[in-house]
Amino acid sequence: xxxxxxxxxxxxxxxxxxxxxxxxxxxxxxxxxxxxxxxxxxxxxxxxxxxxxxxxxxxxxxxxxxxxxxxxxxxxxxxxxxxxxxxxxxxxxxxxxxxxxxxxxxxxxxxxxxxxxxxxxxxxxxxxxxxxxxxxxxxxxxxxxxxxxxxxxxxxxxxxxxxxxxxxxxxxxxxxxxxxxxxxxxxxxxxxxxxxxxxxxxxxxxxxxxxxxxxxxxxxxxxxxxxxxxxxxxxxxxxxxxxxxxxxxxxxxxxxxxxxxxxxxxxxxxxxxxxxxxxxxxxxxxxxxxxxxxxxxxxxxxxxxxxxxxxxxxxxxxxxxxxxxxxxxxxxxxxxxxxxxxxxxxxxxx
Amino acid sequence: xxxxxxxxxxxxxxxxxxxxxxxxxxxxxxxxxxxxxxxxxxxxxxxxxxxxxxxxxxxxxxxxxxxxxxxxxxxxxxxxxxxxxxxxxxxxxxxxxxxxxxxxxxxxxxxxxxxxxxxxxxxxxxxxxxxxxxxxxxxxxxxxxxxxxxxxxxxxxxxxxxxxxxxxxxxxxxxxxxxxxxxxxxxxxxxxxxxxxxxxxxxxxxxxxxxxxxxxxxxxxxxxxxxxxxxxxxxxxxxxxxxxxxxxxxxxxxxxxxxxxxxxxxxxxxxxxxxxxxxxxxxxxxxxxxxxxxxxxxxxxxxxxxxxxxxxxxxxxxxxxxxxxxxxxxxxxxxxxxxxxxxxxxxxxx
DNA sequence: AGTTACATTTGGATCGTTCTAATCGGGCAA
DNA sequence: TTGCCCGATTAGAACGATCCAAATGTAACT
Numbered sequence: 001x002x003x004x005x006x007x008x009x010x011x012x013x014x015x016x017x018x019x020x021x022x023x024x025x026x027x028x029x030x031x032x033x034x035x036x037x038x039x040x041x042x043x044x045x046x047x048x049x050x051x052x053x054x055x056x057x058x059x060x061x062x063x064x065x066x067x068x069x070x071x072x073x074x075x076x077x078x079x080x081x082x083x084x085x086x087x088x089x090x091x092x093x094x095x096x097x098x099x100x101x102x103x104x105x106x107x108x109x110x111x112x113x114x115x116x117x118x119x120x121x122x123x124x125x126x127x128x129x130x131x132x133x134x135x136x137x138x139x140x141x142x143x144x145x146x147x148x149x150x151x152x153x154x155x156x157x158x159x160x161x162x163x164x165x166x167x168x169x170x171x172x173x174x175x176x177x178x179x180x181x182x183x184x185x186x187x188x189x190x191x192x193x194x195x196x197x198x199x200x201x202x203x204x205x206x207x208x209x210x211x212x213x214x215x216x217x218x219x220x221x222x223x224x225x226x227x228x229x230x231x232x233x234x235x236x237x238x239x240x241x242x243x244x245x246x247x248x249x250x251x252x253x254x255x256x257x258x259x260x261x262x263x264x265x266x267x268x269x270x271x272x273x274x275x276x277x278x279x280x281x282x283x284x285x286x287x288x289x290x291x292x293x294x295x296x297x298x299x300x301x302x303x304x305x306x307x308x309x310x311x312x313x314x315x316x317x318x319x320x321x322x323x324x325x326x327x328x329x330x331x332x333x334x335x336x337x338x339x340x341x342x343x344x345x346x347x348x349x350x
Numbered sequence: 351x352x353x354x355x356x357x358x359x360x361x362x363x364x365x366x367x368x369x370x371x372x373x374x375x376x377x378x379x380x381x382x383x384x385x386x387x388x389x390x391x392x393x394x395x396x397x398x399x400x401x402x403x404x405x406x407x408x409x410x411x412x413x414x415x416x417x418x419x420x421x422x423x424x425x426x427x428x429x430x431x432x433x434x435x436x437x438x439x440x441x442x443x444x445x446x447x448x449x450x451x452x453x454x455x456x457x458x459x460x461x462x463x464x465x466x467x468x469x470x471x472x473x474x475x476x477x478x479x480x481x482x483x484x485x486x487x488x489x490x491x492x493x494x495x496x497x498x499x500x501x502x503x504x505x506x507x508x509x510x511x512x513x514x515x516x517x518x519x520x521x522x523x524x525x526x527x528x529x530x531x532x533x534x535x536x537x538x539x540x541x542x543x544x545x546x547x548x549x550x551x552x553x554x555x556x557x558x559x560x561x562x563x564x565x566x567x568x569x570x571x572x573x574x575x576x577x578x579x580x581x582x583x584x585x586x587x588x589x590x591x592x593x594x595x596x597x598x599x600x601x602x603x604x605x606x607x608x609x610x611x612x613x614x615x616x617x618x619x620x621x622x623x624x625x626x627x628x629x630x631x632x633x634x635x636x637x638x639x640x641x642x643x644x645x646x647x648x649x650x651x652x653x654x655x656x657x658x659x660x661x662x663x664x665x666x667x668x669x670x671x672x673x674x675x676x677x678x679x680x681x682x683x684x685x686x687x688x689x690x691x692x693x694x695x696x697x698x699x700x
Numbered sequence: 701a702g703t704t705a706c707a708t709t710t711g712g713a714t715c716g717t718t719c720t721a722a723t724c725g726g727g728c729a730a
Numbered sequence: 731t732t733g734c735c736c737g738a739t740t741a742g743a744a745c746g747a748t749c750c751a752a753a754t755g756t757a758a759c760t
Contacts, residue, residue: 023710058472059409060746064715084434091455103451105441122408373740410716413745
């Protein structure tokens with residue numbers, strides 16, 4: 001337990017009460033806009049509040065009322081624009097409802113996630129929005145969170161099985177359907193040999209997107225070769241490095257469904273380094289629709305996930321849960337939308 | 351004052367005390383690792399804490415101790431990767447020191463900034479890190495913050511004069527020097543007609559960068575034409591649109607110092623749309639060194655500001671201030687570093 | 701006048717912690 | 731036996747708000 005900052009003398013309800021000769025209770029009623037209090041006293045009290053520069057002490061109020069006015073937002077990677085926009089959306093909706101956002105970043109480390117969860121819980125958040133770190137698992141999260149605050153899982157599922165009584169809400173993207181849309185789009189453009197590029201095997205979103213890709217291929221009666229699935233870290237840099245793996249395949253693909261936009265942009269770079277023009281000699285799609293997707297050369301066909309809107313939605317879901325703590329847990333799957341741009345050209349031979 | 355979420359029954363010090371037959375005070379001492387308490391009782395208490403799944407109530411402790419364990423972080427634009435990385439850095443350093451980050455986004459609106467400041471202050475943060483919205487001014491900020499928490503200004507100065515007694519700390523980037531370095535670099539490459547592209551006149555960082563540019567030009571005895579300064583919003587899109595203004599100038603420039611990376615990337619796009627190859631037919635530099643700068647086509651010569659590191663630094667500065675509330679206010683100017691990449695080619699005729 | 705009704709105000713307990721000063725038991729010197 | 735010190739423990743009052751039941755004042759009605 002670390003030492004913390006002392007605070008200067010603050011103006012309290014007692015000061016106000018003394019200052020305009022009413023009781024502490026009356027001032028409290030004024031603050032909360034109670035209809036019980038007389039017009040004239042209300043005006044007097046409000047003047048005094050202004051005069052002394054009073055600021056409400058929410059911590060004290062929450063203690064007495066056994067309520068909370070904050071929500072914890074725990075993210076695996078704030079530096080990723082997708083999560084940054086998500087966070088902005090969360091904060092916007094929470095702020096509008098009078099809640100404050102307690103931020104915590106885990107940097108994809110499950111152990112930091114434990115620490116951050118523990119630390120934020122001490123501040124008594126009313127709820128938690130958690131985008132889990134990569135190897136986080138249900139058991140550990142449950143151990144620290146318990147029943148102390150309702151939890152909304154965002155974006156990723158947790159490893160391990162979660163016990164019966166832990167009914168956590170979920171907000172996920174429709175990864176499978178999105179990847180299916182992208183794949184079907186490439187097929188419609190005439191591609192037959194399509195790879196699935198990037199992402200890690202053990203990430204739930206990657207598995208789902210891959211499943212959507214497989215689904216589309218099989219529905220179209222197209223084969224999927226094992227060496228058409230190329231793993232790499234979901235970063236531009238690693239994607240660029242792994243580009244060559246595409247062309248080492250027995251049957252060289254003419255297009256790739258990429259795990260996300262970062263990977264797709266990295267792949268574009270890798271293609272150029274091999275003298276290929278993405279969007280002309282090779283087709284590809286992304287996932288996320290980050291800002292750069294629209295402005296690239298070529299612009300990137302991708303799936304729009306509207307992270308800001310997802311953030312607002314996540315905030316709504318937790319706040320809804322707060323009002324109905326006993327309602328059955330809810331799984332929301334947010335739709336994604338295919339945005340067709342230049343990168344998904346027809347195959348060169350067609 | 352809005353209604354907030356009720357909280358389930360919590361385990362308190364009293365529960366623990368009753369559970370292992372000691373007083374509340376003793377349990378409190380155990381929690382804070384006091385040497386006063388006997389080994390055997392400490393062990394007993396610690397067992398009981400675990401058994402009942404106790405979590406510390408920091409709000410109650412802070413109330414009694416009149417201390418704070420949180421810092422407010424108020425940002426004008428979290429969706430901007432520069433600020434997102436900054437926020438991650440702040441949270442990392444704060445978390446390591448046992449503080450929690452109260453997040454607030456203003457979306458470049460001065461009135462929302464007022465509201466957010468007011469709301470966060472009610473939670474009694476120990477300090478505030480503020481990256482002001484564009485038209486925010488010292489008077490309004492002072493009115494709501496007052497002496498209630500020490501403030502660290504980041505990245506932008508506030509409009510208006512700030513009164514004598516409000517001694518706020520500052521952490522700024524060395525904008526002027528950075529722009530000067532970029533301009534000198536272009537001059538050394540042989541450019542003579544260099545424009546300053548992007549940003550808004552009334553932003554302090556833009557003024558400073560422009561001043562650095564002018565300084566370098568004058569030191570090299572080069573002229574600066576009025577129509578070599580082109581204003582636009584600091585976004586890719588607007589920068590792309592304003593590209594033509596460069597070529598409407600009486601003396602068409604061969605290079606441009608851009609307000610930031612976003613603008614530079616937008617300008618690249620605009621150049622390509624005119625059939626010019628950035629980094630070959632026209633040279634340009636950015637500012638910020640965002641992730642995409644290194645991976646662009648061509649890669650972008652720019653000024654590295656290390657936003658993550660700046661975030662950690664900002665956190666350190668506030669925490670330092672908390673320990674010495676009376677020390678004189680401090681202005682820190684963080685160095686920036688020129689990163690030379692492909693976009694700053696020599697002029698085509700040279 | 702006595703009673704009731706209503707609008708307004710208030711004292712005191714309370715939330716979960718920390719702090720201060722007091723208490724306790726026991727060993728040891730006088 | 732008394733007195734004193736010492737380590738270990740604790741009762742009770744804070745912190746700044748809310749809540750509840752009770753008190754106050756005024757007007758209206760019988």
